[in-house]
Amino acid sequence: xxxxxxxxxxxxxxxxxxxxxxxxxxxxxxxxxxxxxxxxxxxxxxxxxxxxxxxxxxxxxxxxxxxxxxxxxxxxxxxxxxxxxxxxxxxxxxxxxxxxxxxxxxxxxxxxxxxxxxxxxxxxxxxxxxxxxxxxxxxxxxxxxxxxxxxxxxxxxxxxxxxxxxxxxxxxxxxxxxxxxxxxxxxxxxxxxxxxxxxxxxxxxxxxxxxxxxxxxxxxxxxxxxxxxxxxxxxxxxxxxxxxxxxxxxxxxxxxxxxxxxxxxxxxxxxxxxxxxxxxxxxxxxxxxxxxxxxxxxxxxxxxxxxxxxxxxxxxxxxxxxxxxxxxxxxxxxxxxxxxxxxxxxxxxxxxxxxxxxxxxxxxxxxxxxxxxxxxxxxxxxxxxxxxxxxxxxxxxxxxxxxxxxxxxxxxxxxxxxxxxxxxxxxxxxxxxxxxxxxxxxxxxxxxxxxxxxxxxxxxxxxxxxxxxxxxxxxxxxxxxxxxxxxxxxxxxxxxxxxxxxxxxxxxxxxxxxxxxxxxxxxxxxxxxxxxxxxxxxxxxxxxxxxxxxx
Amino acid sequence: xxxxxxxxxxxxxxxxxxxxxxxxxxxxxxxxxxxxxxxxxxxxxxxxx
Numbered sequence: 001x002x003x004x005x006x007x008x009x010x011x012x013x014x015x016x017x018x019x020x021x022x023x024x025x026x027x028x029x030x031x032x033x034x035x036x037x038x039x040x041x042x043x044x045x046x047x048x049x050x051x052x053x054x055x056x057x058x059x060x061x062x063x064x065x066x067x068x069x070x071x072x073x074x075x076x077x078x079x080x081x082x083x084x085x086x087x088x089x090x091x092x093x094x095x096x097x098x099x100x101x102x103x104x105x106x107x108x109x110x111x112x113x114x115x116x117x118x119x120x121x122x123x124x125x126x127x128x129x130x131x132x133x134x135x136x137x138x139x140x141x142x143x144x145x146x147x148x149x150x151x152x153x154x155x156x157x158x159x160x161x162x163x164x165x166x167x168x169x170x171x172x173x174x175x176x177x178x179x180x181x182x183x184x185x186x187x188x189x190x191x192x193x194x195x196x197x198x199x200x201x202x203x204x205x206x207x208x209x210x211x212x213x214x215x216x217x218x219x220x221x222x223x224x225x226x227x228x229x230x231x232x233x234x235x236x237x238x239x240x241x242x243x244x245x246x247x248x249x250x251x252x253x254x255x256x257x258x259x260x261x262x263x264x265x266x267x268x269x270x271x272x273x274x275x276x277x278x279x280x281x282x283x284x285x286x287x288x289x290x291x292x293x294x295x296x297x298x299x300x301x302x303x304x305x306x307x308x309x310x311x312x313x314x315x316x317x318x319x320x321x322x323x324x325x326x327x328x329x330x331x332x333x334x335x336x337x338x339x340x341x342x343x344x345x346x347x348x349x350x351x352x353x354x355x356x357x358x359x360x361x362x363x364x365x366x367x368x369x370x371x372x373x374x375x376x377x378x379x380x381x382x383x384x385x386x387x388x389x390x391x392x393x394x395x396x397x398x399x400x401x402x403x404x405x406x407x408x409x410x411x412x413x414x415x416x417x418x419x420x421x422x423x424x425x426x427x428x429x430x431x432x433x434x435x436x437x438x439x440x441x442x443x444x445x446x447x448x449x450x451x452x453x454x455x456x457x458x459x460x461x462x463x464x465x466x467x468x469x470x471x472x473x474x475x476x477x478x479x480x481x482x483x484x485x486x487x488x489x490x491x492x493x494x495x496x497x498x499x500x501x502x503x504x505x506x507x508x509x510x511x512x513x514x515x516x517x518x519x520x521x522x523x524x525x526x527x528x529x530x531x532x533x534x535x536x537x538x539x540x541x542x543x544x545x546x547x548x549x550x551x
Numbered sequence: 552x553x554x555x556x557x558x559x560x561x562x563x564x565x566x567x568x569x570x571x572x573x574x575x576x577x578x579x580x581x582x583x584x585x586x587x588x589x590x591x592x593x594x595x596x597x598x599x600x
Contacts, residue, residue, distance in 0.1 A: 010586075038590075061590045064583060070558035077579050098589055103582035107575065118581075120573040311596070 005156065006034040006089040006108055008115070010059070010096045012182075013041050014290065015148070017268035019095060020052055021293050022152035024272075025159075036084060036104065044246045045265075048272070057084050085109045092117075093156055097135055114155055127500050129405045130155040136492040142286050142308055143489045145398035147369075149293040150376045154406060160375035169273055171257045174208045175200075175337075176249075176270075178261035179224060180217045185283030185309070185318055187262045190223040192326045194230060196260075199330030201233040204337070210238045210256075212249050212266065218242035258337050259292075267292040276340035278333045282321055284308055287367065288379055288394075296345055297369040298336050299379060300324050304363070323363040331357065332366065347382070354383050374408040387415035389424040392534055393486045400526040404519060414534050422535060429531045431484035435491065436524035438477045442517030445469045449510045470513070474498065490527070494520045559584045 009019045016037060023033055032054040035042070039058035042049060049056050059080060067073035085108060094105040094115030102124060105117035115131045118124050126132050134151055138144035144151075153160055177197075181187040188196075197209060211221050221241030224230070230237060244252070250269050253259050259270035259277040263285040270277045271292035281287040281301040286308050291299045301307065302323035309315060335353050339345045347368070354361045367379040378398070384391065392415060402408045417425065449466045452458050478495060481488045497516055503509035563584055566577045573581070 040590075059586070061586060064587070065555070067555065070555055070562065070580070070583075073555055073583060074576065074579055077583060081579070098585070100582050100586035100589055103578050103585065107578055107582065118578075120578070122573060 002030060002032045003090040004032045004034060004054070004087055006036065006084065006087075006092045006110065007053075007156070008036045008092065008094040008096055008101050008104055008108070010036070010038050010098060010101050010104075011041065013045055013265040014268055015095070016042055016045060016049065017265055017272070018148045018290075018293070019152055020048060021149045021268070021271060022156060022158060023052060034084065034087060034089065036108070045250075047247050048250065055087070081107050094131075095152055095155065097139060125500060126496065127502060128155060129497070132496050132500065133401065133405065133493060136496040137489040138289065140492060141488065143394065143397065143486070144286070145288055145378070145394045146401075147291060147293055147377055148289050160406075160408075169254055169275075171275075172255045173206065174210055174252075174256050175258045175260060176210050176212055176253050176256040176266075178212050178249075178259075178264055178266040180213050180220065181262040181264045181282075181285075183283065183311075185315070186264075186285055187282065188280065188321055188324075188326075190220055190227070192321065192324075193224050194227045195326035196330050196333075197224070197233065197237065198229055199327050200333055201230075201236055203330065203334040208236050208238070210252060211241050212244060212252060213241035215242040257341065258333070260333060263287070263290055267297075270294070271297065276337065278329070278336060280324055280329060282307075282324070283315075283318065284311055284313075287365075291367075291369050291379055293377055294369060295371045295377065296340065298332065298350075299365075299367045299369065300329055300332070301365045301367070302363065303365050303383075325357075325360040325364070328353070328357045328360040328364070350382055373411045374402060374406075376402075376410070378412075385416065386418045387421060387534075388418070389421045389428070390486065391415070392417055392421055392425055392531075393428065396527055396530045396534075397489060399530055400523055403526055404523045414530070417534060425531055425535060428484060428486065429528060429535070431480055431487050432490075432524050432527050432531065434480055435477055435487065436521055436528065438473050439494075439517045439521040439524060442470060442473045443514055443521065445473070446510055446514035446517060450507065450514065453507050453510065490520075490523060494523075556584075556587065559587070 007019060009016055033052065035049060035053040035056045037056065037058060039060040042056065042058055046056065057080065063076060064073050067076055089108065089110040091112040091114060092105055092108050092110040094101050094117060097116050102116040102118040105113055105115060106119060114128045116124060116126050116135065126135050130151060134155065138151065150160060179187065179193045201207060211225060213221050218241045221239055225237060225239040249266060253266065253270040253275050254273045256275055259267065259275050261267055261279060263279055263281050267277055267279050271294040274294045276296065277292045277294060278298045278300065279291060281299055287299045287301045291297055302320035304320050304323055306313070307320045332350060332353050335349055339349055350366070354366055361383060364383060365381055366383040367381045369377050370380050371377050387395070395412065395415060399410050399412060402410050445466045449463060452462050452466070474495065477491055481491050494516065498513065501509055501512045501516060503512050559580060562580050566573070
């Protein structure tokens, strides 16, 4: 009998498509998937979801709003949950992390629950490591170096080495453009797209562009299409914005030789068929998390301290939009398309464009998505020569988390850093050493508790005192976030893991606490080694050359 | 809808007062309250875009 896994994904279409991409490689002969999603987000892509999920249950918020009273609403919900529970689920995986999804995960029957669930004693439980990672790092700030598809794979347990079998597609000589995203902060104004299309068509004599989008986006698409600047190219532009449903858009990007757009679900649709894509990431977008999960996808983003911002950031002029030059983007897209069509992708060719246009490309990060030896997909920055502190620490985290949580070694070349970064990283090495020392103390006092519990008459006062020490250690560890803000992913992860320590009795809980401090200590060691290797690289390079390191 | 939200608020206030172990019915109503709140926040956010 096939095992069933129930996935709860109550968020937007983009997240649903990333979930779809994550489960795609799994063998359907042994496993079946159930999906619980919101009707408003899942209905438009049901044609795709139903191909991969055995059952899709759509929760309709509107239907609940329409019930005459609370009892009727509760009855409708009970009937919805009863339908899901008709099947026996081996595992329930909650990939959403909203409060509502936590209650839903508890109401769906299963012995094994991954991700957030809120138990009947009102406790919020997240017991699996990658969900703890997602909750403590990806949902709390811009410190997550993994694509969500990879995180979802690791939560569900899909081997990352398994690649999607993609049907060969006959591509048409057309380029699909979706020049919009969910919020104005994430997309260029029409003037920039007009400039992009003008330069792109000037480079590509036989290219044809199709503009897609929703009915709400039609007005802006018309501004682009009707621009007098594009008059001479109008016969090579088709404006289908507002005239296609998502299934038609899916078929268009499936057959297109290229997709160009901002960070929106259309990029994820393109990734389902590995359509080459160029994504212009702006505003609140975190490119590393949401780039279209396709080998060699090109991602352009602003090189600016305030990028990515948050929805709470006050910004009236979207200054980061001007960091991405439409002219250079068009040029890069042109070269990228040629390389995508060639037998072998010539990375140096893109580098040439970057160097030849350094004045305009200096304000941009130009990244390619690369599948690496661990089977994961990551963004490699083509324009970056020397890493900043944040970039260095992101890389250290990526290698360390994979090693600690997944026992994988990722073969990434360690970066060169600026002299400023060298100083800052050396300071962080001290911070990590402090976390390490505290974790070692945690091990020591957990061991004292275990030793006391092993005696014939455990001394309650001693146990209380050791336990108070552990609380003090945790408080001191948390206090390190203030002087070392980039250590927050590490500190938050182990703080959350500790809050979810499993065990039926005090001995087991303390043993697991000991192992947790041990893991934290190991994570610090890996971090420490990598940071020192990066710092060592600087020293070696400095010794080899008389030229002082540039800033 | 206002009536539904007001009934939910009253119900949950009662449940939270007791601090007893939650029943399935309580969990369902907590789910309803949170998903209605989350979806109204989404509507507000999309209006502000």
